[in-house]
Amino acid sequence: MxxxxxxWEFPPHISGGLGTACYGxxxxxxxxxxxxxxxxxxxxxxxxxLADFVNAxxxxxxxxxxxxxxxxxxxxxxxxxxxxVPYLGPEEFEKYTDxxxxxxxxxxETVFSNKYQFSGKYGKNLMEEVARYALVATQVARMKDHxxxxxxxxxAYPAGIAAKEISGKPLVAHIHATQYDRAGKGGDQGPVYExxxxxxxxxxxxxxxxxxxxxxxxxxxxxxxxxxSVLHNAVLDASIIESKIKKKVPEKIVTFLGxxxxxxxxxxxxxxxxxxLDRDPNVRFVMAGSGDLLNRMVERVAxxxxxxxxxxxxxxxxxxxxxxxxMSDVYVMPSVSEPFGIAPLEAVRHNTPVIISKQSGVGxxxxxxxxxxxxxxxxxxxxxxxxxxYESISRMFKELGSxxxxxxxxxxxxxxxVTVYEKLHQKQP
Amino acid sequence: MRTICFYFQVxxxxxxxxxxxxxxxxxxxxxxxxxxxxxxRKVAQKCYLPMxxxxxxxxxxxxxxxxxxFSISGVCLDQFEAYAPDVLESFQxxxxxxxxxxxNETDAHALCSLRSKSEFxxxxxxxxxxxxRLFNGYEPKVFRNTELVYSDKIGEMVAEMGYMGMxxxxxxxxxxxxxxxFVYQNSINPDFKIxxxxxxxxxxxxxxxxxxxxSEHPLTIEKFTAWVNNVPKEHQVVNLFMDYETFGEHQWxxxxxxxxxxxxxxxxxxxxxxxxxxxxxxxxxANPIAxxxxxxPISWADEERDLTAWLGNDLQNEAFTKLYDLESRVxxxxxxxxxxxWNYLQTSDHFYYMSTKFFSDGAVxxxxxxxxxxxxxxxxxxxxxxxxxxxxxRKEKEIQGVA
Numbered sequence: 001m002x003x004x005x006x007x008w009e010f011p012p013h014i015s016g017g018l019g020t021a022c023y024g025x026x027x028x029x030x031x032x033x034x035x036x037x038x039x040x041x042x043x044x045x046x047x048x049x050l051a052d053f054v055n056a057x058x059x060x061x062x063x064x065x066x067x068x069x070x071x072x073x074x075x076x077x078x079x080x081x082x083x084x085v086p087y088l089g090p091e092e093f094e095k096y097t098d099x100x101x102x103x104x105x106x107x108x109e110t111v112f113s114n115k116y117q118f119s120g121k122y123g124k125n126l127m128e129e130v131a132r133y134a135l136v137a138t139q140v141a142r143m144k145d146h147x148x149x150x151x152x153x154x155x156a157y158p159a160g161i162a163a164k165e166i167s168g169k170p171l172v173a174h175i176h177a178t179q180y181d182r183a184g185k186g187g188d189q190g191p192v193y194e195x196x197x198x199x200x201x202x203x204x205x206x207x208x209x210x211x212x213x214x215x216x217x218x219x220x221x222x223x224x225x226x227x228x229s230v231l232h233n234a235v236l237d238a239s240i241i242e243s244k245i246k247k248k249v250p251e252k253i254v255t256f257l258g259x260x261x262x263x264x265x266x267x268x269x270x271x272x273x274x275x276x277l278d279r280d281p282n283v284r285f286v287m288a289g290s291g292d293l294l295n296r297m298v299e300r301v302a303x304x305x306x307x308x309x310x311x312x313x314x315x316x317x318x319x320x321x322x323x324x325x326x327m328s329d330v331y332v333m334p335s336v337s338e339p340f341g342i343a344p345l346e347a348v349r350h351n352t353p354v355i356i357s358k359q360s361g362v363g364x365x366x367x368x369x370x371x372x373x374x375x376x377x378x379x380x381x382x383x384x385x386x387x388x389x390y391e392s393i394s395r396m397f398k399e400l401g402s403x404x405x406x407x408x409x410x411x412x413x414x415x416x417x418v419t420v421y422e423k424l425h426q427k428q429p
Numbered sequence: 430m431r432t433i434c435f436y437f438q439v440x441x442x443x444x445x446x447x448x449x450x451x452x453x454x455x456x457x458x459x460x461x462x463x464x465x466x467x468x469x470r471k472v473a474q475k476c477y478l479p480m481x482x483x484x485x486x487x488x489x490x491x492x493x494x495x496x497x498x499f500s501i502s503g504v505c506l507d508q509f510e511a512y513a514p515d516v517l518e519s520f521q522x523x524x525x526x527x528x529x530x531x532x533n534e535t536d537a538h539a540l541c542s543l544r545s546k547s548e549f550x551x552x553x554x555x556x557x558x559x560x561x562r563l564f565n566g567y568e569p570k571v572f573r574n575t576e577l578v579y580s581d582k583i584g585e586m587v588a589e590m591g592y593m594g595m596x597x598x599x600x601x602x603x604x605x606x607x608x609x610x611f612v613y614q615n616s617i618n619p620d621f622k623i624x625x626x627x628x629x630x631x632x633x634x635x636x637x638x639x640x641x642x643x644s645e646h647p648l649t650i651e652k653f654t655a656w657v658n659n660v661p662k663e664h665q666v667v668n669l670f671m672d673y674e675t676f677g678e679h680q681w682x683x684x685x686x687x688x689x690x691x692x693x694x695x696x697x698x699x700x701x702x703x704x705x706x707x708x709x710x711x712x713x714x715a716n717p718i719a720x721x722x723x724x725x726p727i728s729w730a731d732e733e734r735d736l737t738a739w740l741g742n743d744l745q746n747e748a749f750t751k752l753y754d755l756e757s758r759v760x761x762x763x764x765x766x767x768x769x770x771w772n773y774l775q776t777s778d779h780f781y782y783m784s785t786k787f788f789s790d791g792a793v794x795x796x797x798x799x800x801x802x803x804x805x806x807x808x809x810x811x812x813x814x815x816x817x818x819x820x821x822x823r824k825e826k827e828i829q830g831v832a
Contacts, residue, residue, distance in 0.1 A: 247454075248453060248454030248455040249453055249454040249819060250454075250819075284815075286450060294804070295802070295804045298744070298804045298807060298808060299742075299743060299744065299804075301747075302742075302743040302744040302746070302747035302748075302807065303743040303747075305747055305750070305751075307744075307747045307748060307751060307807070307811040307814075308751050308811060308814055308815045308818055309815070311450045311453070311808075311811070311812060311815065312450070312808045313449060313450045313451070314808075320451070323451065
């Protein structure tokens with residue numbers, strides 16, 4: 001089977017989990033001898049050669065051709081109010097500033113040229129890039145022979161739809177995160193939601209990363225249940241990481257590691273920390289990461305008078321992230337709405353027991369973790385206390401958790417995906 | 430008697446280095462030596478050295494008729510000893526003229542008077558000993574509290590320690606219709622006298638001197654002399670209290686601040702009926718006019734003249750409370766590094782950096798803070814404090830082990 005795949009990013013140049021998931025999936029598909037053409041807005045040249053990569057920035061598009069004009073006109077309306085940065089954390093914000101400076105200089109060139117230089121980031125011109133990416137897709141769909149089209153998340157949905165219009169091949173829309181998860185109430189508004197909905201409805205089949213996400217796709221986007229299947233993410237490496245880092249404080253450490261934003265539920269972690277500290281002062285809580293709610297969390301910690309037991313590290317990267325997992329005695333992910341959430345699996349690799357919210361997709365594959373409702377701070381505090389004090393349960397979670405991890409292989413995910421492809425292919429006239 | 434009393438505050442905190450959660454339990458050195466040294470050197474060049482030289486010249490020229498007072502915080506003296514012995518020497522030369530009075534304060538420029546009498550006394554004692562050691566046996570008679578913080582109770586405490594009086598702000602909400610240009614009495618102990626800052630004339634120099642939006646800009650010596658002459662005849666003393674860094678640092682040399690000060694003594698002595706006195710001279714000569722009631726502490730900061738710049742939000746209250754909860758534990762530990770850090774962590778500036786009062790129009794605040802936001806200041810301070818608590822606990826265990 002030849003798969004024409006559209007994805008916004010690919011390792012090593014990634015800013016979120018999307019690129020990592022694409023990488024794992026393609027590795028799995030390779031294992032099953034599937035051919036993948038992967039179209040990425042910008043190719044850097046240091047990607048692992050797992051697919052027939054197409055650099056959208058290299059593809060010439062003749063803008064005078066009517067077909068393109070139609071696609072373009074359908075898409076440009078989305079640019080209104082397009083200063084919208086869905087995934088942007090502070091770390092990406094920096095990259096984005098770099099990018100605008102760079103981009104300004106080649107605006108003239110792109111107006112007259114048939115090629116468009118994509119940034120491939122999540123910057124201010126994101127909506128324009130998404131639209132131009134779709135134009136490129138029509139050209140690629142014409143050039144490259146393929147059996148099935150596969151698009152990852154809303155950024156690639158217009159491209160998937162455009163490709164399908166050209167080749168008539170079946171379209172798989174893969175959904176890693178929805179606007180509902182990112183924005184909470186009110187997620188059913190705005191251009192991102194519209195693009196998600198258009199993509200999901202136009203697709204011949206939808207692949208969701210969890211049952212939780214499948215439910216959202218059906219209930220909030222009105223997609224027919226028969227059309228949606230679940231494909232959980234996997235891990236590239238399930239081996240246990242033996243860290244040399246030694247904790248320098250005698251107390252047990254309970255960690256929140258992630259963006260400090262509404263979606264991740266940091267405030268519930270803070271409230272639960274207070275409840276635990278009231279009962280047991282020999283614990284330290286760490287909130288690692290940054291985000292728009294950071295200052296509010298700092299204020300709340302001070303208000304609750306636990307500033308000497310609750311610490312903030314700011315944004316962590318590289319080795320610091322591994323060290324943080326390794327030093328932790330409990331990892332908590334209290335997300336309000338998490339389509340999947342790979343971080344707890346990383347914690348398991350560091351032999352750290354985890355507590356995850358029932359509103360997180362990863363709970364469907366990680367059975368050996370404590371699951372609580374994100375809002376139930378009493379249950380969260382109980383769970384933290386239990387994992388800290390009752391050694392048997394945390395030892396059990398460590399052992400069983402790592403066994404579960406070993407089952408999460410991208411080959412298995414890809415095998416399921418191939419059956420989806422095959423069914424779609426057979427339906428073809 | 431009609432006299433002008435100059436008092437200059439000299440202070441620099443030991444700023445904390447960026448201290449991360451990962452450092453906790455392992456790295457026990459908190460101070461940003463590089464930053465602290467460079468600030469001291471910068472301010473020495475712009476302010477301390479040239480202004481000390483100017484004052485020495487004026488004192489010599491006026492032969493006993495021009496005099497000033499200084500309060501130099503202990504943490505600042507420590508930094509002079511380490512980074513700027515030349516500055517320390519120039520202060521020593523000034524004091525040696527006999528026309529310069531030194532005041533006592535808390536060694537660490539701390540706010541402990543609000544929290545603990547015993548810690549307050551200890552810190553004043555430390556400062557007194559330091560002044561004695563560095564200034565040829567000098568013994569101050571007058572006290573000034575951190576940021577001119579004063580209340581009836583604080584005044585009573587200071588009186589107990591044997592001082593004749595102390596300095597504070599002539600806050601409007603305390604004075605009402607009364608004038609700051611008299612000597613007042615502590616409301617609990619009438620023998621203890623209070624000097625109040627004339628914030629109008631003080632701030633004309635300290636804050637407004639180079640402010641181009643001020644209707645009186647530029648401030649000439651003629652104008653200033655005329656204002657001094659306008660002070661009603663029965664008023665006794667005009668207290669000009671300000672940060673010493675006003676000269677050359679807050680008001681750059683280019684604004685003409687040095688030239689202004691160079692001609693000020695002659696202008697006042699020749700064109701007004703005012704003399705110059707030091708705080709102890711004023712307190713010794715003038716008769717107090719009335720008691721002053723200050724049930725709630727005041728300070729010289731901001732429009733409100735209260736404590737909200739240091740203890741006005743949850744971050745500050747949390748840090749302050751957690752710090753002073755340690756007092757009795759720290760007192761039992763005889764370890765020079767623990768004692769040093771305990772001192773330096775009390776410096777009021779750390780709490781000032783956590784203020785959210787000026788967060789919206791950050792300009793004034795940012796000028797004095799090494800942090801980008803009050804939240805950064807809080808996180809960094811609490812990381813350090815958490816490590817400090819770990820060290821205190823470890824020492825306690827060591828002591829128990831020995832006993």
